[in-house]
Amino acid sequence: MPxxxxxxxxAALLASPSISCTQPELDQSNLGVIHLLADWLNELGFACQIQPIDGYPGKANLIATLGSGPGGLVLAGHTDTVPCNPDRWQSDPFSLREADNRWYGLGSCDMKGFFPLIIEAVRHYRASDFRRPLIVLATADEESSMSGARALVADSLHAARHAVIGEPTGLKPIRLHKGILMERIDIIGQAGHSSDPSLGHNALEAMHAVISDLLTLRAGWQKQWHNPLFSVPVPTMNLGCIHGGDNPNRICARCALEFDIRPLPGMDPEQLRSDIRSHLSQLAAELQVQIDYQPLFPGVPPMDTAADAELVRLCEQLTGYSAGAVAFATEGPFLNQLGMQTLILGPGDIAQAHQPDEYLGLERIDPMLAILRGLIERFCLRVAD
Structure with a gap:
């Protein structure tokens, strides 16, 4: 088959829905996308391994390799998309629409559209040209649990040295990004009649004290940590949602808070959690309530690839931009854990992601192809031993 x-x-990738979501009723398999990519990459001579994700039925990664040996280049992306609101789109989110010199569709920018560009960049080379391997990674669930990237950490990609993830960066290389933690605090107090506060322990009032402590911690972190490469140069904490109580005349027995933290490179996520637990333990004893603190998912650490890394210098040459920093998280830290120099660089714009009428501008295609071919030629074809 040609x-x-x-x-x-x-068009085929957009037409294969692969939404990942923390809400089970919206979550979908990504296997349709994985099999399409495997079929196409097989046609180009890649050896394709489909890696099921333990504990996530219907989810898999694709590890496709052309060439052999140590080193080489990894080109990576995620196969899933966020949920969408079809009624707010001008056309079907799962059908490619071309208009205004743009390709519209869910995943066009973030980031199914990166994979056809990889294939286009590779298709004119011969398998015999590759002195070092080219590995294409297509992962599951980046938009929700990052289960695909976590599964890769246990796989055998340790020989690869350089990785580029095609997230939307506007053709500008990104070597640093913040991490993300999503956390939940549940306070269990004691209900009682509101006319006599001694009859209970108010979980809402306890949460008021907890929030005050969290904001104090945030202020301390922001005083200690600062990185001018980021548009928001300090770590952030967002109090996202709160739920508690059931009636004005009852002492509130339960209250829950969900929040996120975006640490800067250099900050240890587990140390941040340890600091929070220590404060919560003291408050629970003082206020005579039960406080349970759990991450909503394991979290993504910050990414920091050295400014003088070979991959960073090459991508700066290929794009004409100095490598920068972004606030959003990616799978980059997991590839760094595998010993790779990792950079984020893709044709889309983050401003187009996660919203109706997502698109990729067609003027970005040729520059991205030139960047990909430059990377392939340097790390896979014209190898400097």
Whole structure:
């Protein structure tokens, strides 16, 4: 079967829904996308391994390799998308629409559209040209649990040295990003009649004290940590949602808070959690309530690839931009854990992601192809031993 054109691949990937979501009723398998990519990459001579994700039925990664040996290049992306609101789109989110020199569709920018560009960049090379391997990674659940990237950490990619993840960066290289922790605090007090506060322990009042402590911790972190490379140069904490109580005349027995933390590179997420636990333990004893604190998911650490790394210098040359920093999290830290120099660099814009009428501007395609070919030629074809 002949390899489909770039546009045909783009359309086929958009037409295969692969939403990942923390709400089970919205969550979908990504296997349709994985099998499409495996079929196309097989046509180009890649050896394709489909890696099921333990504990996540219907979810898998694809590890496709062309060439052999140590080193080489990893080109990576995620196969899932966020949920969408079809009624707010001008057209079907799962059908490619071309208008205004743009390709519209869910995942066009973030980031299914990166994979056809990889294939387009590779298709004119011969397998015999590759002196070092090119590895294409296609992962599951980046938009929810990052279970795909976590599964890769246990796999055998340790020989690869350089990785580029095609998240939307506007063709600008990114070597640093903040981490993200999503946390939940549950306070269990004692209900009672509101006319006599001694009859209970008010969970809402206890949560008021907890929030005050959290904001004090945040202020301390922001005083201690600062990185001018970020548009928001300090770590942040967002109090996202709160639920508690059931009636004005009852002492509140339960209250829950969910919040996120975005640490800077250099900050240890587990140390931040330890600091929070220590404060909560003291408050629970003082206020005579039970306080349970749990992460909503394991979290993503910050990413920091050295400014003088070979990959960073090459991508700066290929793009004409100095490598920068972004506040959003990616799978980059997991690839760094595998010993790779990792950079984030893709054709889309983050401003187009996660909203109706997501698109990729067609003027970004040729520059991205030139960047990909430059990377492949340096790390896979013209290898400097």
């Amino acid at each position: 390899l489909p054109s770039l546009k045909q691949q783009f």
